[in-house]
Amino acid sequence: MATVDYYHAVVATTEGFLGPAAERFIRRQIEFHIGKAPEKINRQDVEKLRESLRVALGLLVDDKQTVDDAVQKFDAITRK
Amino acid sequence: MEQARTSKHKRNALAYACTLALWLLLMAITFSQENTQAQARFDLSPLGLHLLQTVFSLPTLFIWLALVFATLSFYRYAKQIAGYQESAAFRYIAYALAITLAGSIISMFMSQYRTFLLQSAASDLTVRIVIKLGNYVSVAVALVSYWFLFSAARTLLDSIKKPLNNARILPKISLPVALVTASYVYLILANPYRTVSDNPNITPTYAMPDSRIFLTVVLPYAISWALGFMALTGFYLYQIKTSGIVYKKLLKKLTIGVSMLIVMTIVLQFVTQLSRWLAGAGLSAILTLIFVIYLILIVAYFLVAQGARQLNKIETLDV
Numbered sequence: 001m002a003t004v005d006y007y008h009a010v011v012a013t014t015e016g017f018l019g020p021a022a023e024r025f026i027r028r029q030i031e032f033h034i035g036k037a038p039e040k041i042n043r044q045d046v047e048k049l050r051e052s053l054r055v056a057l058g059l060l061v062d063d064k065q066t067v068d069d070a071v072q073k074f075d076a077i078t079r080k
Numbered sequence: 081m082e083q084a085r086t087s088k089h090k091r092n093a094l095a096y097a098c099t100l101a102l103w104l105l106l107m108a109i110t111f112s113q114e115n116t117q118a119q120a121r122f123d124l125s126p127l128g129l130h131l132l133q134t135v136f137s138l139p140t141l142f143i144w145l146a147l148v149f150a151t152l153s154f155y156r157y158a159k160q161i162a163g164y165q166e167s168a169a170f171r172y173i174a175y176a177l178a179i180t181l182a183g184s185i186i187s188m189f190m191s192q193y194r195t196f197l198l199q200s201a202a203s204d205l206t207v208r209i210v211i212k213l214g215n216y217v218s219v220a221v222a223l224v225s226y227w228f229l230f231s232a233a234r235t236l237l238d239s240i241k242k243p244l245n246n247a248r249i250l251p252k253i254s255l256p257v258a259l260v261t262a263s264y265v266y267l268i269l270a271n272p273y274r275t276v277s278d279n280p281n282i283t284p285t286y287a288m289p290d291s292r293i294f295l296t297v298v299l300p301y302a303i304s305w306a307l308g309f310m311a312l313t314g315f316y317l318y319q320i321k322t323s324g325i326v327y328k329k330l331l332k333k334l335t336i337g338v339s340m341l342i343v344m345t346i347v348l349q350f351v352t353q354l355s356r357w358l359a360g361a362g363l364s365a366i367l368t369l370i371f372v373i374y375l376i377l378i379v380a381y382f383l384v385a386q387g388a389r390q391l392n393k394i395e396t397l398d399v
Contacts, residue, residue: 016324016325017324017325017327018394019323019327020164020166021394024164060393066325066326
């Protein structure tokens with residue numbers, strides 16, 4: 001069974017919101033909150049990252065639609 | 081970590097303190113000098129003149145502080161994302177702003193020195209040298225700062241693999257650059273005080289023959305405007321082509337601020353040509369013109385700094 005490349009899927013999705021800052025944001029969250037190599041994150045870690053991004057977007061822009069959109073896209077990753 | 085933060089705060093505080101100290105020094109020099117020309121021209125008492133000088137100088141202080149704020153914001157952001165390609169672009173913007181600040185400070189001190197020379201009946205040659213130096217400082221600042229802004233825009237576009245296509249952009253910016261240059265040349269030729277002045281209240285704008293004005297002032301300015309317009313185009317292209325709906329929103333203030341800065345610095349260069357009109361204008365007209373320009377510049381610098389701070393927010397969010 002092929003393993004899912006969660007890290008690159010998460011970065012690609014986050015790029016849709018944070019652009020060039022996405023990779024730095026995800027790496028920082030993994031380093032501080034998950035504490036493992038980025039390429040080794042699993043589905044549970046993606047859920048943690050979804051929460052981080054949800055809070056971060058809420059702080060950056062006052063737009064519920066954008067936040068909900070990001071959460072949905074992260075949920076799609078966990079269903080892979 | 082805490083020690084690094086304290087040292088950073090100290091460095092920032094020192095930058096603001098030095099700027100304030102330079103402004104106070106400028107004010108002290110301004111107040112210590114008699115300016116009989118200005119007193120006679122606007123029919124003012126010495127106290128009235130000092131009040132007027134303070135009113136004129138306060139926006140200068142705000143502009144300098146806004147420039148320090150913007151420079152430090154970009155420098156901090158560039159350091160925050162060190163190792164990534166965009167880092168160099170934001171460092172270039174910080175350099176452009178720092179050079180603009182240095183140029184503005186040098187110009188203000190040179191202007192005071194010119195007043196001192198006029199009051200102390202210095203030789204015509206000395207006054208002309210100081211006028212020329214002042215012009216060359218402005219030209220050099222425009223060239224170098226626009227070059228850095230252009231380099232920043234180019235680096236940003238390179239970082240998203242959408243390089244600035246000079247061959248496509250140059251024809252598009254050539255019309256506005258030609259229009260600005262033609263208008264500038266027209267204003268220079270219409271300025272009777274460009275080489276010499278028979279009005280004791282007005283010093284010559286350039287104090288050099290026309291051929292040298294065109295070669296050493298107009299040509300470098302035209303190049304700097306081309307760089308400015310290319311930078312402007314580059315920043316807009318980056319804002320359109322980069323990814324991230326939130327990132328684009330945060331980038332908007334920066335793009336608007338940089339555009340305002342480029343346009344307003346060009347306007348300021350034009351205003352220096354209006355000496356004939358300004359010579360006949362009343363005090364309120366001159367004050368209004370200066371305040372409008374200064375106000376737009378202050379807003380532009382704060383927008384640019386706010387843009388940098390918002391981008392920095394993404395990098396420092398601890399969620």
